[in-house]
Amino acid sequence: MTLFTRYSFHGEINYGILEGSEIQTISSAPYNKYKLTGEKKKLNEVKLLTPTKPSKVVAIGLNYKSHLGSKTPPSVPEPFLKIPTSIIGPEDNIVIPKVALDEKVTVQPEAEMAVVIGKTCKKATQANATDYILGYTCGNDVSARDWQSNDLQWWRAKSSDTFTPLGPVINTELEHNNMRLIGRVNGKVTQDQVTSDLLHDVPKIIEFVSSVMTLLPGDVIMTGTPGTPPNIHPGDETEVEIEGIGILRNSVIAGE
Template structure:
């Protein structure tokens, strides 16, 4: 099932998504999703970020290809290396990625994103699937100069608009499946991988994080980005396509 957060006129709510329409439902994302009987063409509603997370956890250097591209060598950690992004950095499909004027180089990072569906504290890898609500596409936009020069990654990873997600949440993907991921800039493929290539699997990452930090319903896990990332410029259009989910598309503008 595809679930979107939409704006219809002045109203905001959730809807089930079919091929060319949205069908509004009552209640919140984790409710019964009872149909209201109201439907609209997909082209006539505005898609919003599909979830408003309490927190965002992201995995650093979780593809060997990214370690090689970023550092010139495959320097991989034997344990997952999560970091935090702020919820205020979230934007939705079609929203602009704003390049801060003093940021220097800013790159796209295409990622598969997991939406947590149940509170997870101290769970095992075998229990992880029961705590996943669904999957969406995400872009871990990153200011490289700030990432290099600051002691912490607070603005390099969490500047306003640096966490686009969407276009909706897919709840029907088989957990543990080898999900395809493609990143494009101006229609050109710049990143391509499958989650089977992750250094630390989705199950391992979530179980590891839950030993030290409680994951709540609606939290997000950015699972990592592959290969070499590309610098963004005003006027670019960035796409993140997750197999079985859809395409997240965002324009890039100067701040």
């Protein structure tokens, strides 16, 4: 098992491999050819960043029965895009835009298992889809519900700045259909489900998306959220936890 990280130390950003409480720096992003540089850092002396820098985030809607409500299960995966400028890392703040606060927009977190692509992927099949996966991380698809319901497109509902927390590490050896996904707000469990309950599993999602869209190394697929997430407000703290990856923790603040 390899745990890839991306971190900042005195303003310098590097990728590394986490081993216990120590990070071994590597020469490039983990989806490129890399080597150990020999440089080591203590985990408690660096700031962990989002572990990948994707060209795009493909998110899947309505992919757990528990999240459907009265809706009919989709016959195929239902992707939408989240833009890279919405991405933040562990311990970064989720900022609810001032206009959303002024309009009293409902904002909710969505705990998700996120797939990180390891090599260029086009027209994958379900049989070979996992060959394109680098590993898995935690994701939080922060969503402004009123905008999601009322806007023609989901551009601000899903891609406002800070609305895509990712991290803390990429685990290369988890089983996509055997993870326990937990979401918390202020320490209280609000979402708890296993990824074997996905309506469309990871190979099917990769096959479907890559049939029309090239996935690049470092790209992320967020696989959907279970249950009914709670509302969040400035002052709250969100967590997404997957065993083997850790806890993605972010505080919520008000935009100015």
